[in-house]
Amino acid sequence: xxxxxxxxxxxxxxxxxxxxxxxxxxxxxxxxxxxxxxxxxxxxxxxxxxxxxxxxxxxxxxxxxxxxxxxxxxxxxxxxxxxxxxxxxxxxxxxxxxxxxxxxxxxxxxxxxxxxxxxxxxxxxxxxxxxxxxxxxxxxxxxxxxxxxxxxxxxxxxxxxxxxxxxxxxxxxxxxxxxxxxxxxxxxxxxxxxxxxxxxxxxxxxxxxxxxxxxxxxxxxxxxxxxxxxxxxxxxxxxxxxxxxxxxxxxxxxxxxxxxxxxxxxxxxxxxxxxxxxxxxxxxxxxxxxxxxxxxxxxxxxxxxxxxxxxxxxxxxxxxxxxxxxxxxxxxxxxxxxxxxxxxxxxxxxxxxxxxxxxxxxxxxxxxxxxxxxxxxxxxxxxxxxxxxxxxxxxxxxxxxxxxxxxxxxxxxxxxxxxxxxxxxxxxxxxxx
Numbered sequence: 001x002x003x004x005x006x007x008x009x010x011x012x013x014x015x016x017x018x019x020x021x022x023x024x025x026x027x028x029x030x031x032x033x034x035x036x037x038x039x040x041x042x043x044x045x046x047x048x049x050x051x052x053x054x055x056x057x058x059x060x061x062x063x064x065x066x067x068x069x070x071x072x073x074x075x076x077x078x079x080x081x082x083x084x085x086x087x088x089x090x091x092x093x094x095x096x097x098x099x100x101x102x103x104x105x106x107x108x109x110x111x112x113x114x115x116x117x118x119x120x121x122x123x124x125x126x127x128x129x130x131x132x133x134x135x136x137x138x139x140x141x142x143x144x145x146x147x148x149x150x151x152x153x154x155x156x157x158x159x160x161x162x163x164x165x166x167x168x169x170x171x172x173x174x175x176x177x178x179x180x181x182x183x184x185x186x187x188x189x190x191x192x193x194x195x196x197x198x199x200x201x202x203x204x205x206x207x208x209x210x211x212x213x214x215x216x217x218x219x220x221x222x223x224x225x226x227x228x229x230x231x232x233x234x235x236x237x238x239x240x241x242x243x244x245x246x247x248x249x250x251x252x253x254x255x256x257x258x259x260x261x262x263x264x265x266x267x268x269x270x271x272x273x274x275x276x277x278x279x280x281x282x283x284x285x286x287x288x289x290x291x292x293x294x295x296x297x298x299x300x301x302x303x304x305x306x307x308x309x310x311x312x313x314x315x316x317x318x319x320x321x322x323x324x325x326x327x328x329x330x331x332x333x334x335x336x337x338x339x340x341x342x343x344x345x346x347x348x349x350x351x352x353x354x355x356x357x358x359x360x361x362x363x364x365x366x367x368x369x370x371x372x373x374x375x376x377x378x379x380x381x382x383x384x385x386x387x388x389x390x391x392x393x394x395x396x397x398x399x400x401x402x403x404x405x406x407x408x409x410x411x412x413x414x415x416x417x418x419x420x421x422x423x424x425x426x427x428x429x430x431x432x433x
Contacts, residue, residue: 010088024361052211059430093351094408095201096350096401097150102157103406103414107143110157111135113424118153119184120168133423133430140185141165150199150401151252157186164189172204173235174219175343180235182243192216202252203301209286213246214239214257223255224286225270230284242287243267253303253349257286260301264313266291276304276321293331294318304349305402307367310338311344319354340364348400355405356385357398363391363407372432373418388417 042373093104100114100121107202112121113135122138139156142165147158154168154175165186166175173180177191189208205226207220216237217226224231227240234408240259243342249260256270267288275281278291295318300311310378318334329335337354341364348359352368364385365374372379375388397408403419406426416425420432 002076008106020427025360028372033140051302053311060062066131092147092399093397094150094239094406094414095150095155095397096151096399096403096406096424097155097201097402099156099424100147100150100153100411101399101401101404101406101416101424101426102138102150102155103408104145104148104157106412108146108160108245110138110148111139112138114424116184118169119156120150120153121234121311122155122167122184122186124184133230133420133428135426138167138186142170142186144369147179147199148399149199149201149206149252150399151206152203152402154201154204154206156199156201158187158196158199161188162194162211164192164196164199166206169204171234172220174201174204174206176206176218176235176237178235185308185354189218192237196298198250200250200303202257203254205252205255205257207240207250207252207257208237210248210252212246213255213262215247215250216240217252217257220255223271225255225257227269227286229286229290234366237327240269240288244290249301250310250391251301253308255306256303258291258301258303258308260298264296264297264299266295266301266308266310270309274321276306276308278320284400291331293332295320295331300344300348300350304354304400305351305404307349307354309347309349309354313348315342315344317344317347317356335381336381336383337366341385347397348398348405350400350405351402352381353400353403353405355398357395361393361395363388363395363398365405371419373400373403373405391415408411 009227017067026080070430088245102112113133116125116424118390123136125136132413141248145157149156152178153328156166164350165188167183167186170182175187177187178190197207197211200207209215209216215240218237219233228238229241246262247259248262251258258266258268267290269285269288273282278293297313298310302309309319311317317337320331320334324420341358343359344356348355352371354367366382369381374386376386394410395407396410399406405418406416406425408414420430422432
């Protein structure tokens with residue numbers, strides 16, 4: 001998925017979408033009870049616990065505006081999905097993978113929901129569709145958790161003591177325990193029992209930043225995303241080679257990784273498709289290269305499937321690397337996101353979309369909207385930031401998966417929207433919201 005806006009006038013788009021939805025319906029019909037056959041990409045913001053239904057427009061509305069007057073829905077909340085006050089930007093309290101979502105609770109526990117085909121929920125949850133979307137407590141986590149990071153089909157968490165544990169798919173060593181065996185229980189990452197400040201998970205690799213600002217990565221490495229100078233997969237952490245000075249944030253994308261230095265510079269390694277690294281090519285880099293151009297004085301960084309976005313010290317949000325109708329945006333000519341409500345506190349990127357959390361507790365999203373991940377009740381993509389229905393305030397943290405987004409609310413609730421094919425929205429269905 002890439003940052004390609006949907007065009008209402010495109011007959012080809014309509015034909016392709018209809019074909020894809022028809023095939024999806026045939027698949028679900030073969031695997032799910034008839035009650036699950038209501039999937040549409042047009043309703044918004046469903047709570048992990050329960051929310052009243054939100055009306056779906058009978059006809060496609062005009063191109064979405066920057067905000068919506070709709071009132072936020074009411075939910076019934078439980079202590080299972082509450083969280084402590086907001087932490088620094090890199091201390092993610094909620095994170096999404098391809099088909100699952102995980103949350104750090106107020107007490108430092110871990111709750112996950114969605115698909116569990118590789119054990120990525122950290123529980124014994126069965127694969128029946130009837131169990132999709134039910135929150136499960138991660139079993140066997142030995143300490144209070146502070147940070148969560150979900151990859152495509154694996155999950156990692158940071159302990160209060162600075163150690164890292166992972167669970168789920170381990171085909172490429174992305175759990176970091178020296179083995180290649182999937183696990184539905186947290187396993188210790190080799191050599192990282194303490195001293196870690198931040199973690200980030202890509203498709204099938206994971207990276208950690210230590211309190212000294214050193215970056216270590218493990219897992220799949222076919223595109224050089226581990227940064228150790230090779231393309232060999234690693235089942236235990238290896239140091240990223242050649243980073244200049246102290247790192248203050250690491251961001252793992254699909255098959256690439258980027259790091260932010262204390263001077264505000266961005267360095268990346270791995271798959272450089274769509275001029276992601278600013279050298280005019282789509283080369284594979286097995287060691288870090290500096291991303292130049294206008295990407296300077298960066299204070300926040302997020303890596304999506306194909307694109308990156310950065311918040312600068314001057315409060316600009318710049319995005320690059322994703323394909324558009326005009327070709328890829330590069331670091332030399334990044335897309336400046338206009339219309340954001342400031343100050344922007346955090347950015348999260350997914351398959352082809354990005355969302356921002358502002359100082360008023362509001363959320364705005366832009367980019368691809370095929371699954372409804374912009375949260376405005378349509379499936380039209382937009383370069384203009386859109387406020388998901390009912391989320392102009394009251395949000396304390398956001399997290400994104402490949403095609404869905406979740407928001408942790410100040411009142412202790414969670415709302416999710418977008419792709420729900422694995423139950424990753426947590427409402428007990430597999431219906432897009």
